[in-house]
Amino acid sequence: MSRPELLVLCGLHAPGAEAVIARIRASDPDVAVLHHDLREIGSGRVHRRLRHRDRDDWTELQLAHGCLSCTLREDLLPQLHLLSEPDGPRRIVLHLDPALEPEQVCWSLLHVLVDGAPITERVDLRGVITCVDTGTWLDDATGDATLAERGAAELPDDERTVAQVAVGQAEFADLIVHTGTADAWQLARTDAVLERLAPGATRTSLAALDARVLLTDLPPGARRGRPDDVHDPLLRGQPPLSRDCGVQLSVFSARRPFHPARLHDAVDALLDGVLRTRGRIWLATRPESVLWLESAGGGLRIGQAGEWLAAGGPAAWAAAGPERRALASLGWHPRFGDRSQDVAVLSLDADPSRIEAALAAALLTDAELAAGERAWRALPDPFGWWHTDPCGDPPADLAAAGRPDTEHEEH
Structure with a gap:
């Protein structure tokens, strides 16, 4: 028997998401829509809504710890398990709370076990639909307001910005639906950003939305909810590198380590006029560690993401995937x-050249490079294994949020 299809729907614009749900339900009456409202999760309460045919059921859940991992493990994944039973719906829409990024949820769908197997063995994960309000999305994606300041769900120890969520939702999409209104210039700039941020995603407007909303005809290279590995190519989907409407995508590459203190000073260049930064970095004080750098709008984080193959020896080489070994x-x-x-x-x-110059100036000089690894390890390192600016405590559950093991955050 075929598995029910699962569509993941996300976006900051709640009316737009509801409009897309209405289109999906009109296309197929045998669709169940599952949603967990997280606005009171800080108090240990989550409101689950399940719509299927004429039913519209609300249930208040009491969670022991009031965190995202509890919601996923204790209710969301078990509910999907129940809906995937033979007498369940043909399609399921998992409508995410506006504060959630789909990559983290999809990782759980693919890896967290329910009755000994991940949910994706019981459902066919078709992909991710992201609703983008073209009138407000660009401002959201470049701002520095936190989710708490916006009045969104306050997950424990969550310091993400609205920009980080807006960018993460669009970047991971298979289908982007424009749900708002904007003038021609705002629309052109938003499209220029999305073409470079999510080049593999299909883009359409709510007015033009058709059967594609069911994600049945995605191109062969579609992501379909599969997260990238940290060592995958950064320019997924071959985005344009030309400048359009003031928007430009560029890549900085170098084969020498960063001086930690100078990189810390250079971080501002990645937060001024930059919508998104992501990539692998190498600090002189940590020659074994691959660090992952990621920014959106006014928020930036750096965390450990494993080891370089050169530091791990034959065992690391044998454990690496064929693509990573080939690229290395x-x-x-x-x-x-x-x-x-x-x-x-x-x-x-x-100005991309200004950003490149700031990063180049943070690399070790020839004299520092010649001093060798023993001298590099003694350099001042303001990042630490956990660091926020201003200084604070680490979050209680990094793994549940899908983040690297250690982070440095700036706002």
Whole structure:
């Protein structure tokens, strides 16, 4: 028997998401829509809504710890398990709370076990639909307001900005639906950003939405809810590198480590006029560690994401996937192996050459490079294994939020 299809729907614009749900239900009456309202999760309460045919049921849940991982483990995944039974609906729409990023939820769908198996063995994960209000999305994606300041769900120890959520939702989409209104210039700039941020996603307007909303005819290279590995190519989907409406995507690469203190000073260049930064970095004080850098709008985080193959020896090489081994072999350096800086920067009205100059100035000089790894490890390192600016405590559940093991955050 075929598995029910699962569509993941997200977006900050709640009316737009409801409009898309209405289109989906009109296209197929045998659709169940599951939604968990997280606005009171800080108090340990979550409101579950399940719509199927003529039913519209609300249930208040009391969670022991009031966190996202509890919601996923104790109710959301078990509910999907129940809906996937043979007498269940043909399609399921998982409508995410506006504060959630789909990548983290999809990771749980693919890896968290329910009755000994991930949910994706019982449902066919078709992909992610993201609703974008073209009148407000660009401002959201470039601002520095936190989710708490916006009045969104306050997950424990959650300091994400609205920009980080807005960008994460669009970047992970298979289908982007414009649900708002904007003038021609705002629409052109938003499209220029989305073309570079999510080049593999199909884009359409709510007015033009048709059967594609069921995600039955996505192109062969569609993401379909599968997260990228940290070592995958940064320019997924071959986005344009030309400048359009003040929007430009550029890549910074180098084969020498960053001086931690100078990189810390250079971070401001990644927050001024930059919509998105993401990539692998190499700090001189941590020659074994791959660090992942990611920014959106006014929020930036850096966290540990494993080890370089050059530091792990034969065991690490054997454990790596074939694509990572191939890419490492192609760029192998006789001294540094696969260590490198590879950072993609999506700028909006910023000068990419200024950003590149700031990052280049943060690299070790020739004299520092010649001093060797023992000297590098003694350099001042303001990032620490956990660091926020201003200083604070680490979140209680990084793994549940889908983040790296250690982070440095700036706002």
